[in-house]
Amino acid sequence: MTAPRVAIAGFQHETNCFGVTKAGLAEFEMADSWPAMLHGCRVIEETRGMNLPIAGFAASALAAGFDVVPILWCAAEPSAEVTDDAFETICSMILAGIEQAGPLDAVYLDLHGAMVTESLADGESELLQRVRALVGPDVPLVASLDLHANISRTMVDLADYLGIFRTYPHLDMAETGARCLLVLQRLLEGDVLHKVFRQVPYLIPLHAQFTGAPPFEALYGSLAGLAKQGVLAEISLGFTAADFPDTGPSCVIYADKAQDATEVANDLMSQFLRLETEVDHSMLSLEDAVVAAQESCSRPLVLADVQDNPGAGGTSDTTGLLEALLLGGSRGVLMGLFHDPTLAAKAHAVGTSSRFHGEIGGKSGLPGQSPVRAEFEVLALSDGSCRYSGEMYGGGIASMGKSAALKLYLYRAEVDLVVTTIRNQCLDLAQFTHFGLNPMDYNTICVKSTVHFRAAFGPIANRIFSVASPGVFLCDLNKIPYKQVQENRRI
Template sequence: MTAKRIAIAGFQHETNCYGVTKAGLAEFEMADSWPSMLLGAQVVSETAGMNLPAAGFAAAATAVGFEVVPILWCSAEPSAHVTDHAFETICGMLLDGIRAAGQIDGVYLDLHGAMVTESLADGEGEVLRRVRNLVGPEIPVVASLDLHANISAQMVEHADYLSIFRTYPHLDMAETGARCVPVLQRLLAGETLSKAFQAVPYLIPLHAQYTGSAPFEEIYQLPARFEQQDVLTEIALGFTAADFPDTGPSCVAYAATANKAAAAVEDIVNLFLAQETRLDCSMLSLEEAILTGRQRREKPVVLADVQDNAGAGGTSDTTGLLAALIEGGVTNVLMGLFNDPESAEQAHAAGEGALVNLAIGAKSNLAGHVPVKAEFEVLALGDGTCRYTGEMYGGGIATLGKTAALRLVGHKAEIDLVVTSIRNQCLDRAHFTHIGLNPTSYSVICVKSTAHFRADFEPIAEEVFAVSSPGTFLCDLKKISYTRITRRLPIAAGSAADDVPDTVGYSGATPA
């Protein structure tokens, strides 16, 4: 019996509509948190063993006897909109690759679910539409999506099955890709799955989406329960920096009948509504962060600079938290990662052990942001090749560009920090240890990350706090000037229902 031939491709971007720089073709071609653009056989060979959806799918597909036909895989660090040129070029490569593959029996796509281009609000919906138009209605098309996907009716229409991460931090990326394989087997055997799709009526800020906390510990038990009833359910929590009518949480169900699928999504949305007031949307002010940093504990306290996260399109060069810690005289602090190629270059020119005057951060020309000007000792230098050691990305390699570990001098505050030349979210202890800094030896660890850091830093921390410091990825949703959002803010713990608008549509300052 001839093996079923499955085309596999990936095209990943999480778009922050309030970001500073756009994602052009070069950003998809380069390596950053993830590998550079991969073509043909590289899609499998260069991702094997990594916690990536495409890697999980390829391994599981091979194990059941499918012939994997790799086309391409690429991603760009989250940023503002994907340029039309990049989108059209990559889509063209993807479709040309499928055409050149000859006879195929199915398609798997590794997508994000929150891509917005210069011309398209629903990037993934358009990718799926074009693939469907190419292969026709009879070829199964399955795709994996990020937990932060903003799912549209178009995505659901053109994909036979959408598999979505169930953890944040995303520890199950490979598992999510692999989950497409048994569904694809069922579809290739001639089974038909009815679909149902329903949106949750409120937004959830990303720092409140941590799946190790209430109410998600209960919500994410539902897929396993429904599977016992022969219903496949998938849940997305949405990406709030994408100004798009479908932004927000939603769920999809697949079952033998439309009624079974519809009943499942109704049950899921009802649980979201019942659990709404358990959401923890709190953040420390900068003043509270200083007081917290001064308190000594047996283990480090982690202060997360959640609104300056490269992994959500932040610039990773805002200095609000750094300036506050210096002003507050907080000691024994480790902080990173600052995207500051200029300071990294100056540190490399000065050499290890040198004292150098630097203007740290604020290189992105954001209104109201200024660099921290001070003298620093150059503790260590590196080329930015950083092998992840934590659970989320373990086995992969981050590309940081020229990197420097620096120590503030001449101040009461005691702060070590890491500057890089390529934006990366600080989510793995290796971001510090690869350049000789041991996070466990500090009293305070400050990470530019929203929740992914929890997988590797929470085990060594006494406590973890989100901090409200200015950045281009706002977690305080009231401050975002949405123009296309249709859902309301959540009634979080401690909030009054009267304080929550029916829909979101604020005229406050656009994050810039």
């Protein structure tokens, strides 16, 4: 029996429509939190063992005896819209690779689900449409999506199956890719899966989407039991910074019987309606964050600068929380990661153990944001190539560019921090220990991240608070100037 031939490709971007800079082709070609653009066999070779959907799918497919045809994989750090040039160029490469692959039994795509381009509100639907038109209606087309996907009816109709992450922090990305392979095997054996798609009538801010605690822990925990009953339930919680008609949570249910899929969809929607009042939207004010940082703890307090998360399109250079802590005379504080190529270059120029005056942050042109001028001591320097040590990105390498660990002196305060040349979300202890900074030595740790940091920092934290500090990833949804989101989606 001939081994099934499956083409695999990935094109990921989480679009913050209120961001500052757009994602051009260069941003997809470079390495940052993720690997650089990969072509052909490098897709498998250079993602092997990583917690990535395409790695999980490829490993499972090869183990099952599939003939895997890798085309391309790329991702860009979340930002404003993907440029039309980048979208068209990458789509053309994927389509050309599929066409040149010869006869195929199936196609798998590693997508995000919240891509907006300069001209398209629904980037994933456009790519799925083009792939479907190329391979025809009878070739199974499956895709993995991020838990923050904003799913449209078109996406559901075009794909035979959409597998969605079930954890935030995303610890199950490779596992989701492997689940797509299991479903694909069923499709190739002739199974027909009935689909039911439902959209939840309210939005959920990302800092409230943590799946390791109520209310979403039990909701996602129930999905494995449904699978044992023959029903595949996929839930996304949506990405609130993508201003798109279908922004928000949704459910896609697959089952052998249409009635089973409908019943599960109805039950999940009822659960979502009951959970609406349980979602925790709270954030500490800057004043309360300073007070919290002054309390002595046996383990570090973690303050999450949730609205300046580069992993959600933030600039990673706002100074609201830093300024508040400095004015409060805070000491024993560790903060990262600041995206400040100018300051990083100056630190490299003066060298380790040197002191100099400089400016940090506030350089991206955001209204109300200006740099903090202070004295700095260079604690350590690096080329920014850092191997992740945590569960989420384990096996991968952060590319932060020329980076530095600095001690900032201002007023009577002292803050240790890490500055980078390439934007990276602060979500792994290695992003500090790489510079010789031990997070356990500090009273307070401030991370520019929304939830992903919890996988690595949660186990060492005494308490964790989200902080309402300035940034372009607004978590107070009432302040977002939406233009495209459906009017019936409650905030």
